[in-house]
Amino acid sequence: MTSQDESTTSSAQFVDSLDFDFSIMDQDIESHILKLKDSLEHEDLLHKVNQFQDTLKQCLSICPVDILEEGLFVSILPLGRQLFLETLNTTNESTVPSRDDVKASLESCERLLESWEECLHHVEGLRRVSVSRVKSLVVLLPEVAKRAVEHCKVSQSVYGPLFTEVSKELAALFHKTNSTLKLFFDNLEKVILFDANVKSDIDILINVIDTITEIAVLVHGIDLKTLADVWTAFGKLASIHRHGIIRVLPTCITVHLKSLSDHILSLLHSSLQNPDSRNGDRSIKCCSLLFKNLNKICSAYCGYLESDTIGILINLLAEIHGNSPSCLRAKGINEKVIQLIEHSVTIGTEPFLNTIFKEANFQQIFLKCGEEESKNAVGYHLLTLSIVKKLIGTTYTSWYIWLQGPFTLLDLLFKNIELLHQELCVGQLRIQNASGNEEAGLSIYDVTVISVLSLIIQVPASDFEKVELHLLKYLLSGEFWSSLLALDTWSLIGRIGSSELCYEHVNYLIKIYETLIERESNLEIIMLSCLIRRLYPFLSEDMKDFFVTKLTSANPRHWMPLKDHLSLSAKSMLYIGNSSCTNDISIILSNLYQQPCMKNWTDLIMILKKIEATTQRLNENTMRIIENIWKCISRTAEECEGMQKELISRLIIALLGGTRPEKIDDNIFSTILSYVISIYPHMESHVRVKISHYLKDCLDIFTDCDSMEAANTVSNLYCCLLEDQNPWVRQESLESFDYLAHVCPNDTLITNIASAISANPLVRDSMRLYLSNTLYYKLERFPSLIEYMCALSREYPQLKNQHVCHERNTDERHEKKARVETYVEPTDEYVDQLKLEVRVNNVCEELKYFICNRESLSTVALEKLRKFARSILD
Structure with missing residues (x-):
């Protein structure tokens, strides 16, 4: 009843x-x-x-x-x-x-x-x-x-x-x-x-304990002292009569740990919601008492905790880690409250972790919780780092099980780091060092790198292949933070490992790069090439030369990541193996003129990439060919749209890499840069950024530049970049010029560019503020940079895989409409004339080839050419 x-x-x-x-x-x-x-x-x-x-x-x-x-x-x-x-x-x-x-x-x-x-x-x-x-x-x-x-x-x-x-x-x-x-x-x-050997006595005790916990649930929210007294009584009864309860029904205690955990979290959260009130201090003290009580109960019933209960306790620990002093300072909580929580609650997390860590199925349940979506990603990650710290203090044989199975501790660390994009972007969360100094501490990302590396270096050679596969999986995951974590960890392995191991890694990664090279703008290939660049310098000099010898017969595009790290002797070997690049470009271009198709177009892109990879300086004849390509682009770029514009953008990027003049005393280089300026308004933002990168990469070319015309053209191009409406382009251009100004020994060129910038009122203020490390951009709708970074990080998960369509402005639509309205269908005579001009251009290219090789022609051949030339001129 x-x-x-x-x-x-x-x-x-x-x-x-x-x-x-x-x-x-x-x-x-x-x-x-x-x-x-x-x-x-x-x-x-x-x-x-x-x-x-x-x-x-x-x-x-x-x-x-x-x-x-x-x-x-x-x-x-x-x-x-x-x-x-x-x-x-x-x-x-x-x-x-x-x-x-x-x-x-x-x-x-x-x-x-x-x-x-x-x-x-x-x-x-x-x-x-x-x-x-x-x-x-x-x-x-x-x-x-x-x-x-x-x-x-x-x-x-x-x-x-x-x-x-x-x-x-x-x-x-x-x-x-x-x-x-x-x-x-x-x-x-x-x-x-209560007689532990008399079941009726223990049944009465269990009934009393159940009612006491029901009273605790009712008291919560009414009076903190009564709440502490009731839960303390529960803990004492559970501890004093442990043997009798375990013999009859141990779950009668463990089933109530969820309510106790909920009350601990509720008190902790309420103290943070009202940090300045007297009740806030009392809540923290009550929370501390309940947390200690929970630890005693778990210690008494260790070995009898059910999986669900362990999961609840893990979530409790994660929440408390998420409200650690470092996290609370990042949130701007009152320092007095932080100190009270640290000395009352946080101090108990390590003993509590030691208690539940003894459970036989703790590892399995913890990793299972890690596979699920956590409401407190920061707290769960900090708890994971605490567990790693605990593991690395022991031998590998005692914790190797954490690296077994389909979802391991390494998987958990990489998964967690991807969920912390806001904390990583804002960068305010600092982890205390061993002495408790937070200001001298490391960022949560740095601590994660150290933790992952500390685990990996204990893995024996027999199991190291699993580690390598884990790192490779996350390096090529397409997720920024986990990919970066794999890259940094692998780089540190290369630094502290043997040269032989590093050689095997570079050799293997190059083969993967060859397979994925067509995805050159994807995050995977960017991270992969960056890792190859980092690992190569760790090779011994002998291994570097041996490695380059193996690359000589390979496609130069495949070792693009190493082009800036090769020694002069290595570059000499590669030049010899790919000396035909500059000769092949005229043939490929001729094929494209005669038969415009994707194959010939791709061949042109490929040969330009080869020139970039070998960092070859082009002679005057080859530069003339490059100049003609730029000239053609300048004539057609304005009318290109859709896929045509995408193809032109790819060609421009390839051309930038292949435009490497042997000298710039003549006007070819200046003319090319003039074409770039004329094309500039029709370029996409990412292509304009590539131009700023190209100018920075031309350091060796600018060092010997004595041409005033070239200097003026470079200055004008920098002004175009710095006037760009896109902040990304402007920022990259500022960094590009700042780099040249500090590194380039050609004072005349730098002075010329600086004078042009100073004379331009649209860009001189931004340059002055940038060089003085003064904030230039004003954030609209955001009170601070931190608020902006928080908003940006919240948008990151939705935007990283989202396709963004190009939005055409009104002027573009009007221009296109005018071209369509004035378009006249070409007549057959006009089409025949165009075809004839194309053939004339082809003939002229062939004649240029004959002129270059005139000494090799026989007298009969020369007479035949002279006869045809006279007939055309007459």
């Missing part, structure tokens, strides 16, 4: 339903209880309460200790419980209760609790007593206290407008309940005995 059902049952019905055996009772006790039954039929509530108190006092004074349960408690305490429930629910039965009625009911409940306290004091005087002799008291008192707390918790909704008028009486009832519970807990701890 529920408490609500009991409250609706009349006293007469309740008394009639009782059927006690009075044969063992003293005659006086029997008469007192019979008189009490009769009084419970009386309608006056005050009379019932008075009669119960008087009867209980009289019976306690005369009842022998040996029959306390059978002779008194089993008969009178159920009556007291029923009377308490009836009194508590009197106001619920009235539609509109009066204030006086409510006050009288609450005061009566308080008096009834005093009677229960009298029972507890009486038992306390017995010193030590078996629970079987006070069973009814132990079972019924927690239920009465629970109903009292429950009533106080919902009183505002029960009493409505009367709540403020009876709040004093409600507070008094709650405090009386609290004092009764404290006395009860003292009796359970010091007086009442």
Whole structure:
């Protein structure tokens, strides 16, 4: 029967339903209880309460200790419980209760609790007593206290407008309940005995523990001290009677750890929401007590925690790590609150981790939690780093299992780092060093790199292949942060490993690069080429030469990442192996003129890439060919759109890499840069950025530049870049010029560019502010740079795989419309004329070839050419 059902049952019905055996009772006790039954039929509530108190006092004074349960408690305490429930629910039965009625009911409940306290004091005087002799008291008192707390918790909704008028009486009832519970807990701890070998005793204890945790759930949000007292009593009972509970039902304790964990987190979060209030400090102190209590319980029941419970405790640890001093400082929390949390709560995380780490299935459950999406990615990652720190302090044989299976600890570290894009972008989160100094600490990314490396260097050679596959998987994952983590970790392995191991890695990575080279603008190939560039310098000099020897017969595009790191001797070998690049370009270009197709177009791109890869300086004849290509682009770039524009962009980028003049004293280089300036308005932003990179890469060319015309053209091109509407292009251009200004020994060229920039009012201010490290851009809608970086990082997951279409402005649409309206379908005569001009161009290219090789021509051949030339001229 529920408490609500009991409250609706009349006293007469309740008394009639009782059927006690009075044969063992003293005659006086029997008469007192019979008189009490009769009084419970009386309608006056005050009379019932008075009669119960008087009867209980009289019976306690005369009842022998040996029959306390059978002779008194089993008969009178159920009556007291029923009377308490009836009194508590009197106001619920009235539609509109009066204030006086409510006050009288609450005061009566308080008096009834005093009677229960009298029972507890009486038992306390017995010193030590078996629970079987006070069973009814132990079972019924927690239920009465629970109903009292429950009533106080919902009183505002029960009493409505009367709540403020009876709040004093409600507070008094709650405090009386609290004092009764404290006395009860003292009796359970010091007086009442539970035999671990008697199942009925442990069953009673389990029932009491369940009710105590229900009271704790109700008390949460009402009073912090009572909450701490109730959970402390729970912990003491669980620890004192550990053996008996484990023998019967250990889950009766562990099942309640979720509620305890929830209360710890709730207190921690509430203290951060109201950090300046007095309740905030009290919440932290209460949280500390509950956390210590939880650690003691987990230590006592180690080996008996279920998987679900361990998962809950792991989430608790992750939340506390997510509110560590470093994280709280990054959030701008008051330093006083941070210090209190650090010394009260955070200090307990390591002992608690040591406790639950002993569970046999901890590793399996922790990694399983890692596979799921965590609500607190920062806290979970910090917890993972703490576990790594714990593991690396032991031998590999004791933790190798963490690297086994489909999802390992390394997988977890790489997965976690990808979820921290906001913290990594903002960069405010610093991890304390060994001495506790946060300012001298490292970023969370740096600590992660060190942790991953610390794990890997303990892996023996027999298992190292698994590590290499893990690193390769995340290097080519296409995810920025995990790919960067793999790159940095692999670079450090190359630094501290042997030259032979580094050679094997570079050789293997080059082969992968050859396979993926067509994805040259993808993140995977960018990270891969960066890693190859980092690892190559760690090779011994002999291995570098041997490595280059193997590359000589390979496609130069395949060793593009190494072009800036090769020694002069290595470059000489590569020049010899690819000396035909400059000769082949004229043939490929001729084929493209004669038969425009994707194959010939791709061949042209490939030959330009080869020139870039070999870093060859082109002679005047080859530069003339390059100049003609730029000239053709300048004539057609304005009309290109869609796929045509994409193809032209690819060609321009390839041309930039292949435009490497042997000298720039003539006007070819200046002319090419003039074409670049004319094309500039029609370029995409990423192509303009490539131009700024190209100018920076021309350092060796600019060093010997004495041409004033070339200097002026370079200055004009820099002005175009610095005037660009796209901040990305402007920023890259500022960095490009700043690099040249500091490194290029040609003072005349640098002075010329600086003068041109100073004379341009649109760019001189931005250059001046950049060189003085002064903030130039104003952030709209963002109060600070940190807010901007936070917003940017929130958009990152949605934008990284999102295709962005080109938005045409109004001018572009009008220009296209005008071209369409004025377009005239070419006549057959015009088409034939164009074809004829193409053939003339081809013939001219052939004649140039003959002129270059005139000495090799026979007299007959020369006479034949002279005859055709005269016939054309005539």
